[in-house]
Amino acid sequence: MAVRVNDDVQEARERLEIELLLEGIQRAYGYDFRGYALASLRRRLWHRVHGEGLETISGLQERILHDPSCMDRLLRDLSINVTGMFRDPNFHRALRETVFPVLRTHPFIRVWNAGCSTGEEIYSLAIALHEEGLLDRARIYATDIDEAALQRARSGAFSMEHMQRYTENYLRAGGRDEFSRYYSADGDVARFDPALAEGTVFAQHNLVTDGSFNEFQLIVCRNVLIYFGRELQEAVLELFGASLTRFGILALGRKESIRQSRHAGAYEPLVESEKIFRRRS
Amino acid sequence: MTRVELVALGASWGGLQAIETVLGALPSTFPATVVIAQHRPSAGQDGMLEHLLDTHCALAVTEAEDKQELRPGCVVVAPADYHLLVDAGRAALSVDEPLHYSRPSIDVLFGSAAAAYGDRAAGVVLTGANADGAHGLAQIAARGGHAIVQDPDCAERSEMPAAALWSTPEAQVLALEQIGPALVELAGTPEDARR
Known part of the structure; x- marks a missing residue:
């Protein structure tokens, strides 16, 4: 043996x-x-x-x-960060129905999409903000550690093969228009309307080593923290806390939680099932 | 022999019923943690699987949340569209590319169980119509863990158990009804767990 x-x-x-x-x-x-x-x-x-x-x-x-x-x-x-447009339609529906009404009370809206990867979520957010009449006064800060991913995000070009699934997601997420209105087919590439990203700032940012750079009413960081150990998660939640305005909103991935974190007490659930939290002060 | 602290179940086609049979044989005092990767559609409703399982099981069944503690006697199911991994007493999720067109993938779960639990892990491959789990089960066996395969002749779909047996010929082959009792034996008693 x-x-x-x-x-x-x-x-x-x-x-x-x-x-x-x-x-x-x-x-x-x-x-x-x-x-x-x-x-x-x-x-x-x-x-x-x-x-x-x-x-x-x-x-x-x-x-x-x-x-x-x-x-x-x-x-x-x-x-590598696998993503998609209107991924988890219930989450995007909750953004529209519960989070946007809060954002609407602000004259100017700053959103941070941390770990935006190749940008599918940016365009999903922009489309929803546009349909709710908020895009004109919103600025989205899209950051990722990976410059190549940011490059693709800036291009607003996504593979045509996913469009059918994205259209279904969009409708289930409460989309109010024809999804195909937002892009033009160019061979096997769907090129999204550049106007959607006009108010978006793309920048490289490393959640592990870089600090806070602004204050936001909404931070969206989905399925990024799952790749971090617990200590690093705490550090990033600290960073998010320092980057949210009073009563600012933090949206995490469907199976991520702040419940076990020492920062849990600083937030109350806004939409519990979708892991959307709001600062208590 | 080392007591098994983590039982990893992998199932695909026909898996829900098979998992229910296995879990149904575990007593409320079962001292190991059970983690499950069952292939499911990504649009699957959250909580549906755990609800179904909960009705047939003396143990509490929940859907995994990232970094949740893996306690003795709890059953943790991989959520739709996430890989479930284990690491030193905690669950860890990932949205890495699907493997075998599947997320959750059984190989991903088993691979992490082999690395983190070594000979304190048991892997069980149940019914299914693909080859997911075969590679992971071999990893569990290579690290001294316990490998169990549902008898392909009695499985609703034989492809997955057959593939697992091909990769891990030394695996124990059991009829579905025998798997729960075998796990009870491997996990020992709650008193053993406290030692």
Whole structure:
């Protein structure tokens, strides 16, 4: 029978390899992934290990320290954020029905979409704000860590193949128009009306290392915190707290919660089922 | 032998009924945590699956929330359109690309269970018509965990259990009704859990 390495040793060794790799990346390149949630991070690291034809995470460390192009490839792996237009229609319906009436009371509206990825959510927000007559006095700040994703977000061009699903989502989210009115088909690309993004500022921002840059009535950050460990989640919630106006609104992903956070007491649920919270003061 | 602290169930086509049978055999004192990846449509209603399961189970069944604590005797189901992973006593969710056209994917859950729980994990592959779970079950076995496969001949769809057996030939093959009792044995008694 083959000798099997004691499982606890194996697990501890892998953890050590990951810690050393992240430490090396931080010191050599300045990117700090040390506070990321281990389970999904581990998956993406192994994906890169195999993609490079390597056997171990230590092997990946060696290559990354000596070959910046390998770091680029890993960065791309680590910054993937799968998104879609009007993803979770119930959430977008709640925005329209419960959040926008609050925003309407402000003469000027600032929205921060943190971790906007390739921009599908930006255009979803802009369309809904437009239909509710709020887009003219709204400014959306769209930020992401990944410059390439921001580049795509700015272009407002999305694949035609998703448009049928997005149209269904749009209607279920309370859309009031013809969805196809907002884009023109260009081969297999749907180009969205540039007017939708006129009031949007796209900027690179790293939630882990960058600070607060404005005050917002609404922060939308969906399915980003799930990739962070609990300590880092606390730090980002601190950042959001410092970036919200009085009674400002924080919208998280469907399965994200502030319940276990030490910041929980600062918020009350606005739409509990959709993880939309409002600052108590 | 090491006591199993985490039971990971994976199911697809016909899975709801199979999961109900397995969970129905677990007593309210079951001392391990159960995590479940059942393939489901992304437009699926939140809470529907857990509600169905709750009616057949002595344990509390909930849909996973990010970073929730995994307590002994709780049953945690992957939400529609999220991967469920486990990490050192907590659930972790991701929206990474679907695997085998599935999110949640069984391989993703099992892979994380193998890495975080090692020989304290048991993986169970139930009925289904694809190959999800085969790779993850092999990972659980490679880390010294316990691998169980529903007997393909008795499964509503045999493809998934058959694929799991192909990747993990040493897995224990059990009829559906035998799986719950086997898990009770692997998890030991609540007294063991306190030791």
